[in-house]
Amino acid sequence: xxxxxxxxxxxxxxxxxxxxxxxxxxxxxxxxxxxxxxxxxxxxxxxxxxxxxxxxxxxxxxxxxxxxxxxxxxxxxxxxxxxxxxxxxxxxxxxxxxxxxxxxxxxxxxxxxxxxxxxxxxxxxxxxxxxxxxxxxxxxxx
Amino acid sequence: xxxxxxxxxxxxxxxxxxxxxxxxxxxxxxxxxxxxxxxxxxxxxxxxxxxxxxxxxxxxxxxxxxxxxxxxxxxxxxxxxxxxxxxxxxxxxxxxxxxxxxxxxxxxxxxxxxxxxxxxxxxxxxxxxxxx
Numbered sequence: 001x002x003x004x005x006x007x008x009x010x011x012x013x014x015x016x017x018x019x020x021x022x023x024x025x026x027x028x029x030x031x032x033x034x035x036x037x038x039x040x041x042x043x044x045x046x047x048x049x050x051x052x053x054x055x056x057x058x059x060x061x062x063x064x065x066x067x068x069x070x071x072x073x074x075x076x077x078x079x080x081x082x083x084x085x086x087x088x089x090x091x092x093x094x095x096x097x098x099x100x101x102x103x104x105x106x107x108x109x110x111x112x113x114x115x116x117x118x119x120x121x122x123x124x125x126x127x128x129x130x131x132x133x134x135x136x137x138x139x140x141x142x
Numbered sequence: 143x144x145x146x147x148x149x150x151x152x153x154x155x156x157x158x159x160x161x162x163x164x165x166x167x168x169x170x171x172x173x174x175x176x177x178x179x180x181x182x183x184x185x186x187x188x189x190x191x192x193x194x195x196x197x198x199x200x201x202x203x204x205x206x207x208x209x210x211x212x213x214x215x216x217x218x219x220x221x222x223x224x225x226x227x228x229x230x231x232x233x234x235x236x237x238x239x240x241x242x243x244x245x246x247x248x249x250x251x252x253x254x255x256x257x258x259x260x261x262x263x264x265x266x267x268x269x270x271x272x273x274x
Contacts, residue, residue: 016206016264017162017173038175040207040264042165072209072262076232086229088186088238088250093227111227112240112248128207130264 007121008048010057015041015064020135025069035138039064043105043127047078047119051097051104052127059103065133071096072130078109082124089113094127145254146185148194153178153201154260158267164204172270176201179213180237180259184251188236196235202265205232213258215241215251226251228259 005011018039025036041063045052054060060068075092078084086092089112097104107125110117119125143149159173178201182189197205212226213219220226224242231238237259241251251257 014165014167015163016165016170017159019159019173019175038159042206072207074207074209074230083233085231085233086238087231088188089240089248091227091229091238091240111243112250114247130207130209130262 005046006048007046008050008053010043010045010052010054010062012044013041013057013062015039017041018064018135021132027067033134035135036069036132037065037135038130038132040128040130042076043125043129044082045125046121047107047123047125048121049118051106052125054096054103054105060098060131060133061136063129063131064136065131066136066138068098068131068133070132073105074128075107075109075125076128077126078107078119078123080120080123082126084109143183145183146187146190148180148182148189148191148199150181151178151194151199152181156201159264162206170204170266172267173206174202174265174267176261176263178261178263180257180261182237182257182259183253184215184239184255184257185253186250188231188234188238189257190235191230191237192235197263197265198268200261200263200265201268202263203268203270204266205263206266207262207264209262210237211260212239213260215239215255215257
């Protein structure tokens with residue numbers, strides 16, 4: 001990786017596109033929200049077992065939404081050189097730990113074995129994301 | 143038809159998402175979202191998406207995002223401690239499945255099991271004109 005980075009750092013977030021969803025949506029309280037979008041892109045970083053630190057990049061806002069209604073993460077590559085792909089009994093799985101204070105991404109890279117494990121610290125991780133949520137660039141009308 | 147071959151790809155929904163970017167920030171004006179269903183026979187070496195042109199099999203070029211969902215394996219649907227999951231190897235363009243994640247000893251589907259897989263793909267429209 002061509003930059004100084006600590007394990008757990010996200011080095012790159014590439015937004016490939018966003019699409020405004022026509023019509024109003026709602027929040028969990030049923031209030032109408034008119035700024036729903038689909039956003040998708042790619043995250044690269046150095047893994048650490050305490051999770052990829054999305055907080056350090058602004059949390060969900062770094063992915064282009066202020067609130068995520070739905071999100072999906074798929075892991076493209078893991079490994080020391082960032083080129084390892086899934087094989088027959090070593091599939092990848094990623095999830096987002098999203099609390100009111102923390103946004104961390106965790107990965108398992110040996111799903112299908114009897115003892116699934118995380119990537120090693122400093123493994124180069126590439127994850128694609130797809131999110132439906134509220135546009136982070138929408139005006140905040142109060 | 144050989145083991146691991148895809149026998150059908152059915153596009154259930156396809157919509158233009160307008161413009162976007164590539165990894166280098168270069169504008170791409172042909173983004174598309176596609177939902178569909180793949181029928182294939184399983185092989186431990188992976189379901190051969192490469193035989194159908196890789197990402198083109200999902201209706202896109204330059205796959206930005208792909209989510210796979212296993213609907214059934216032969217007549218077996220997801221069940222307690224037998225949750226099927228699928229991944230896509232973007233390098234070799236193969237789909238791999240673990241049939242019973244959640245069990246003590248997960249395993250691949252048997253060879254030649256019929257796999258029904260739904261997908262959601264985002265990327266550059268495979269049918270877009272190539273403007274140079």
